Amino acid sequence: MNPSGHDHDAHDHSHDHGAHTHGHDTHDTHDHDHSHDHDHSHDAHDHGHAHAHSHGHSHHSVAEEIVESALVLSRKGEIHFGKPVPAEQALARIVAGAADIAKLVAVDNAVLGHIKALAEFGGNKASISITRADSPEVAFPGAWDGGKETDSCVLSINVLSLANTDAPVRELLEKLFSANFHS
Amino acid sequence: MGGFLGSGKTTIIKQLIRGLVNDGKTCAVIENEIGDVGIDDVLIGEAGLTVTPLFGGCVCCQITGDLMTAVHRIQDEISPDWVVVEMTGLALMDSIRDTFEEYGGPGFKIHTVSVVDMSRWIHLMGALAVVFDNQVEGADVVFLNKTDVAAPVPETYEIIGQKAPGAVISCLDAAKKEPGPLWAELLRCIGEHEGGMKK
Numbered sequence: 001m002n003p004s005g006h007d008h009d010a011h012d013h014s015h016d017h018g019a020h021t022h023g024h025d026t027h028d029t030h031d032h033d034h035s036h037d038h039d040h041s042h043d044a045h046d047h048g049h050a051h052a053h054s055h056g057h058s059h060h061s062v063a064e065e066i067v068e069s070a071l072v073l074s075r076k077g078e079i080h081f082g083k084p085v086p087a088e089q090a091l092a093r094i095v096a097g098a099a100d101i102a103k104l105v106a107v108d109n110a111v112l113g114h115i116k117a118l119a120e121f122g123g124n125k126a127s128i129s130i131t132r133a134d135s136p137e138v139a140f141p142g143a144w145d146g147g148k149e150t151d152s153c154v155l156s157i158n159v160l161s162l163a164n165t166d167a168p169v170r171e172l173l174e175k176l177f178s179a180n181f182h183s
Numbered sequence: 184m185g186g187f188l189g190s191g192k193t194t195i196i197k198q199l200i201r202g203l204v205n206d207g208k209t210c211a212v213i214e215n216e217i218g219d220v221g222i223d224d225v226l227i228g229e230a231g232l233t234v235t236p237l238f239g240g241c242v243c244c245q246i247t248g249d250l251m252t253a254v255h256r257i258q259d260e261i262s263p264d265w266v267v268v269e270m271t272g273l274a275l276m277d278s279i280r281d282t283f284e285e286y287g288g289p290g291f292k293i294h295t296v297s298v299v300d301m302s303r304w305i306h307l308m309g310a311l312a313v314v315f316d317n318q319v320e321g322a323d324v325v326f327l328n329k330t331d332v333a334a335p336v337p338e339t340y341e342i343i344g345q346k347a348p349g350a351v352i353s354c355l356d357a358a359k360k361e362p363g364p365l366w367a368e369l370l371r372c373i374g375e376h377e378g379g380m381k382k
Contacts, residue, residue: 061313062313063313063314063316063317066313066314067273067275067314072217074220107306110305112303112306113189113272114272116222116223118222118226125225127222130189131188131302132302141225141226156220156221156225157220158216160188160273162310162311162314
């Protein structure tokens, strides 16, 4: 069923400074992220990209224009710590990294969007939610053993912001995914 | 259920579902994630529920077809008492209502809930005002969330009442966010809204 006026197979790649529109289908033709998509040093599941959210309406309200210029950056990949470390120590480092991203996009300490992440250390899972840059919230969806040592984790992170959409978030994400406990 | 990014929709839905299930009802959840990486569907799935994720776009317009396909499939295969749709934090409420009313079919009863993050109320009234307006307009119920950080004042109710006339506004304190009370509160608000509509 295809509601009239919404061709969700179309790709909208109009490109504006600080704002990118993107259809919901494939990402490899999005020229802003071409270099990243072909960076094979990353985990096979890594597909970070920055794009704005296109509503596709023929008449754009102010709200829709604000929404369409949003920074939307998603990434999922493995972080290798270089040595086994307790999960709680690794989590603290990840939370700090996510908070640094929040500070980049925040206005008066408030994230005009949301930074959310899920860190999986084997069977250990922790969710991170940041709407205020100085107070990240961490929750544990299931049982949590912070003392269990691990040398890697899988991190899924979505960075969504309506403010400071030109902030160098990608660089901080790179740093986060390169976390190494030897340094 | 809509509301700005990070307003607490997922947390509320998890509690609501627990309350709903404890009340003997069945439920399916559709999670709309604007990013391409699923997080909320995992968090809700941890509660033992089957979740249908919709990624990479907003159900209010980009992937509307996917939303209705998912809803109809759920109806046909599971026929739950309730289907809960968590919209993205950028979705605009009226578009969703229009979609369901146009494509939902007979027997569909839609209840729209908007979650308002009181901890960022100043920003919602400032830089995000136009977005906030579109996320509250068309809501049947408005949940005021994170009231432990910033309590609503009389002006809060006035402003929301102007933007969403007829909406039932409920302040969620810690007690009301327990599964049973939250589910009861939602049913009360829906009943009050429907009662108001009939007048």
